[in-house]
Amino acid sequence: MAKLTISGVGRIFPGVQGGPPTTALDPTDLSVEDNDFITILGPSGCGKSTLLRIIAGLDQPTSGFVELDGNRVSRPGADRGMVFQSYTLFPWLSVKQNICFGLREKGVPAKEQDDIAAHFMEQVGLTAFANHFPRMLSGGMQQRTALARALANDPKILLLDEPFGALDHQTRSLMQELLLSIWEKHRKTVLFVTHDIEESIFMANRVLVMTARPGRIKADVPVSIPHPRDYKIKTSPAFAELKEQLTEDIRVETLRAAEMAA
Amino acid sequence: MGQNSSFEPLKPVAPRTRAVLGVGFFVLFIAVWAAATLGGFIKPLFLADPVKTFAAGYRLFTEYGFLSDIGITVYRVMGGFVLAMIVGLPLGIAMGAFKPIEAFFGPFVSFARYLPASAFIPLLILWAGVGEAQKLLVIFIGSVFQIVLMVAVIIGETRRDLMEAALTLGASRRGVVTRVLLPNASPQIAETLRLVLGWAWTYVIVAELVGADSGIGHMIMDSQRFLDTGQMIFGIFIIGVIGLITDFAFRAINVWLFPWYAGR
Ligand SMILES: Nc1ncnc2c1ncn2[C@@H]1O[C@H](COP(=O)(O)OP(=O)(O)OP(=O)(O)O)[C@@H](O)[C@H]1O
Numbered sequence: 001m002a003k004l005t006i007s008g009v010g011r012i013f014p015g016v017q018g019g020p021p022t023t024a025l026d027p028t029d030l031s032v033e034d035n036d037f038i039t040i041l042g043p044s045g046c047g048k049s050t051l052l053r054i055i056a057g058l059d060q061p062t063s064g065f066v067e068l069d070g071n072r073v074s075r076p077g078a079d080r081g082m083v084f085q086s087y088t089l090f091p092w093l094s095v096k097q098n099i100c101f102g103l104r105e106k107g108v109p110a111k112e113q114d115d116i117a118a119h120f121m122e123q124v125g126l127t128a129f130a131n132h133f134p135r136m137l138s139g140g141m142q143q144r145t146a147l148a149r150a151l152a153n154d155p156k157i158l159l160l161d162e163p164f165g166a167l168d169h170q171t172r173s174l175m176q177e178l179l180l181s182i183w184e185k186h187r188k189t190v191l192f193v194t195h196d197i198e199e200s201i202f203m204a205n206r207v208l209v210m211t212a213r214p215g216r217i218k219a220d221v222p223v224s225i226p227h228p229r230d231y232k233i234k235t236s237p238a239f240a241e242l243k244e245q246l247t248e249d250i251r252v253e254t255l256r257a258a259e260m261a262a
Numbered sequence: 263m264g265q266n267s268s269f270e271p272l273k274p275v276a277p278r279t280r281a282v283l284g285v286g287f288f289v290l291f292i293a294v295w296a297a298a299t300l301g302g303f304i305k306p307l308f309l310a311d312p313v314k315t316f317a318a319g320y321r322l323f324t325e326y327g328f329l330s331d332i333g334i335t336v337y338r339v340m341g342g343f344v345l346a347m348i349v350g351l352p353l354g355i356a357m358g359a360f361k362p363i364e365a366f367f368g369p370f371v372s373f374a375r376y377l378p379a380s381a382f383i384p385l386l387i388l389w390a391g392v393g394e395a396q397k398l399l400v401i402f403i404g405s406v407f408q409i410v411l412m413v414a415v416i417i418g419e420t421r422r423d424l425m426e427a428a429l430t431l432g433a434s435r436r437g438v439v440t441r442v443l444l445p446n447a448s449p450q451i452a453e454t455l456r457l458v459l460g461w462a463w464t465y466v467i468v469a470e471l472v473g474a475d476s477g478i479g480h481m482i483m484d485s486q487r488f489l490d491t492g493q494m495i496f497g498i499f500i501i502g503v504i505g506l507i508t509d510f511a512f513r514a515i516n517v518w519l520f521p522w523y524a525g526r
């Protein structure tokens with residue numbers, strides 16, 4: 001049975017100030033297997049965040065439903081971890097306390113919390129910053145902390161909404177390798193939204209391409225490059241071929257999105 | 263450089279410069295006051311000069327037991343204010359967090375907030391006499407609605423994405439309130455309390471001008487009978503000094519309690 005099932009999930013936002021309603025997401029079906037790493041590509045405004053928020057239980061679909069391990073999703077829960085597009089560390093908590101937020105909520109003993117936090121701080125390379133507050137961290141460090149915070153909670157599925165969107169190219173590459181190595185070690189089910197075609201191929205075993213608004217899944221492209229992967233595969237022929245195909249797919253949609261806006 | 267670069271918007275000043283500038287204005291203020299009074303531009307009946315004022319102040323402390331007046335006034339302000347906090351904080355937090363509660367109390371609180379506390383004094387004297395209960399109630403009425411409303415607004419303005427992050431980490435309803443809404447709002451709530459405490463000081467003096475036999479306000483009222491502008495001004499001056507001290511204390515406590523807060 002699939003880990004996560006999305007059946008006919010659509011979302012229409014009511015019109016703003018008497019305007020027409022916005023269809024953010026056309027009814028969408030998707031089936032995610034355990035340990036899948038799925039990346040979602042699509043032009044801006046095509047409903048990627050909306051889809052992730054519905055899976056997280058932060059937003060309700062206007063049609064359809066989401067099931068995780070056969071259970072209907074109706075509200076947010078610790079079984080679906082999320083890293084947001086914006087910076088969402090709690091400013092009043094240190095890096096370590098941020099990472100322990102979910103553990104504390106679950107009532108995990110302090111000693112165990114310490115161990116888990118130490119482990120993930122090491123994984124994302126922030127051990128030296130355990131007691132820093134978020135405002136003292138760079139954007140990349142904040143997103144790494146947010147990733148560690150989500151991972152520490154050991155969710156069944158990880159929802160990542162352009163977590164590296166605001167980072168420069170180099171940092172971004174490092175973060176991709178970091179996340180991939182963590183995934184290769186811990187084997188999690190991941191849905192990863194991105195604008196970046198290279199990133200989408202590098203990370204995924206399946207790339208979904210979405211159409212311009214209203215969003216719909218237009219293509220479902222398997223990526224069979226074996227693991228462990230490192231940055232060198234980005235120059236391999238198989239990679240280049242996929243990249244060309246996806247670039248074409250996305251280009252069409254981005255043009256359509258631009259036409260709609262005009 | 264130099265002059266120009268100090269005037270960048272929101273650019274902090276060095277602590278030393280800050281202290282010099284702050285004290286500087288007091289010096290200027292007293293200098294102008296001295297020039298106006300000692301220079302004979304204003305009649306002593308209307309405005310005592312600094313020398314007379316501080317001499318009167320010295321006598322107030324040594325001969326008239328002014329210290330106990332100050333003590334009783336501080337007690338009234340703090341008593342009324344703490345009562346207002348005990349009621350206002352939980353209600354404001356509940357209103358900010360839960361919209362049905364806000365819908366229920368909100369309109370009344372907005373209405374009550376505009377009722378001038380001083381206008382209640384005659385009524386409160388009827389209800390509670392001229393004792394301490396009446397003074398505390400004036401402060402309470404003057405502060406509680408402000409606290410409720412401002413705290414509700416602050417809590418209600420919590421960034422939605424922080425709350426959502428907490429929810430995806432498994433936070434319960436209670437967890438969201440106690441571990442996100444409250445800590446997030448604390449620095450601004452502390453700032454609000456500092457402001458409202460300032461207003462409470464204006465109410466206490468009004469309460470003491472009417473039907474009191476002790477306190478700074480009562481002393482000022484008494485001095486008016488003897489046309490002792492020196493004493494009156496000194497009384498007002500002392501209120502300012504106490505305000506200044508509490509402000510500094512509040513700020514120091516805030517910096518110490520909320521080291522993570524950048525919006526200063
Ligand atoms: N709360 C809302 N009210 C009304 N419309 C909304 C709301 N949230 C999103 N939308 C609309 O839904 C559409 C999809 O938004 P969404 O945030 O899912 O896009 P996205 O694919 O994540 O875009 P980006 O890549 O730029 O982050 C947008 O056109 C947006 O205008």
Ligand SMILES: [Mg+2]
Nearest residue numbers: 048049050085
């Ligand atoms: Mg988005």
